[in-house]
Amino acid sequence: MSLKLEHVVKRYKDFTAVNDLNFSIGKGEIFGLIGQNGAGKTTTFRMILDLQEPTSGAIHWEGKPINKVNRDILGYLPEERGIFPQMKVEEQLYFFGELRGMKRSEVKKEIDFWINRFDLEEKRNNKAETLSKGNQQKVQLIASFIHKPKFLILDEPFSGLDPVNRDLLKNAILLLKEQGTTILFSSHQMDNVEELCDHLCLLKRGVSLYSGSLLDLKRQYGKTKLTIRTNVPLGQLAKMAGVKTIKQEREDIILTLIDETYAKPIFDVVSNGHYIEKFSLDYLSLDEIFKDKVGGELE
């Protein structure tokens, strides 16, 4: 395992921000830390980055205590966007690269590659403060991994990005993964987590509700989400055995079942031996599981 958190607690005078947190991340894996605002994600990141000391527990990187690790193997993108507003884009990236122990020629190579990839060529010599919010975010993101860190923490990397830039970022994260970077990230956008993460940890008020594989989490809930397109009235479907909840979304009707065994009898009724346009039985989305776990609308 690359990163391992064991019984990590962060307690302030009158409240506990993180309580007995345990998880581990394998080398080259993308791990999602998800939770509502105030769940303890940023505190956890700060403890991993040795910016805050845990009250108790241990954090290890490749078997070594995290505070004994060379800091240049780490990369971090904070939740709130921040770069030096008066510095030019290129100058800024040189600064962060050199600060991480890279030679200027090495930094140049990386800058050229990422600036081109993120379509910032024209902004290279512009002051950061003159860039749009999205471009500033891209510059900050490049600054966080310009030195090719072994371990990268991204706190809400997708917030504020338009769909095109979100895809650019997603691809960059996947490229870094391919290059062997271990990535830990948080996001409120569950579709991104679902798309990128191998494993995840679900936090609620500093307590881990689940830690492990995304697929295992989904299996815990089973294939209980049934989406159908039918003329059978909603009232009739709601009365059928095994239906927990039901709602109409445009042309589709979405049912939550007690378990997947109830799907077949519903199919028989709905299709009645004829062609049916849509009948899809799936795992719950991470968004739905998240809401259920942290006490959202499914409760």
Added chain:
Amino acid sequence: MSKLWILTKQVYKQKIRSKSFIFLSFMYVAIIAVVIYWNDIANLIFKDDPIDVALVNETDVDIKTIFTSNEELNFSFPKEPIENLHKQLEENELDAVVTISELNSQLKADIATYTPLQLNAQSTINSYVEYASKIYGIQSVNLSTSDAEKILNSQPVITMTNINEHVAGKSEGEKTSGLFASYFIGIVIYFFVTTFLSMITTDVASEKGSRALEMLLVSVKPGTHFQSKINGILLVAITQFAIIIAAIVALLGLKDISSNSDASSLGMVETLIGELSITYIIYVIAFIALTVILFLIIGALFGSLVSKVEEASQVLTPAMMILLVGFYVMISGVANPDTLLIKVFSYIPLTSGMVMPMRIGATDISPIEPILSIVILIATVVLGYIFSLSFYKRSVLTYSSGGIIQKIKTVFKVTTK
């Protein structure tokens, strides 16, 4: 290259290139140029025609040799009746009519004007009259010319001997030079500290507020960041100081080259510095450096307390107030550098840098006093650095609202186990 040096270089480069630094340096050079070339500028812009003064002499004193015309005053000695002269006053042909007469064996001068004279012209005429009065007094007691010259040119010879061998007294020249130099140093410290205290506080606050600090602190320890800010801003202060000194030397040199006068401005400054002892110069450099460093430490600490740059002025106010008090105490020392107030403030670390050089330069103090003051200042800098470093590590990533006390409370609350 070490991380400390990379960060220091970044702070230095960023500040040196900033518009505010360039503007401020330009302002300093402009002010110095105006001060050095003031006479030339004043002559060029404000030069007035000399004032026309008519003198009516009703005594036997030869006033023509006393009232000699110069750039400001043009004396004439008309024989016309006084009424005519008064008419000329009304018609603006004359600015003043001075009638010299005798009253009870003393010289009497009546100065008549239509438009009141400016203070400067009034004082000059008065001094001429006073001199004429002395001549009149000498003549009235029938003294010989050589006796009269002796009286008028007599200068006392004053020598001072201090019988306490442990205290070396200063000459008046040394004390005057010390007073002027200390006044200049006090002003330099005040402006420097004001500028750079605010610069370091806003810089830390801006990095903290923009969250760029979090990215930096992943790579470097808070202590390194703290040190780099002090180093960087201190280098900026040294650069600005060098610019000021270079500007003074260059402008004085230029003035000497362009001037027809034999008196060298640069030579005058050299004489002034020559009057100061090497010990004084070493003390002054130490006091300036330590005071600036102490305020930079405070500035960085204050910057780490606020959550955004807009709050920087709020935390800066107390330090600015202390600085202002020290400055006014130093100013009061120009009139009398031996007061109790000056003595007390010359030991207080935040103000001693401005006040103690004045005592060293312009008074006869025991050698132990500046040593004691500098030891207190060094101890404060060291303790302040250690405390600030420890506090900075805790405050720099703590975000809170409210006043300074509330911010400090929050830091302790969230960082105490």
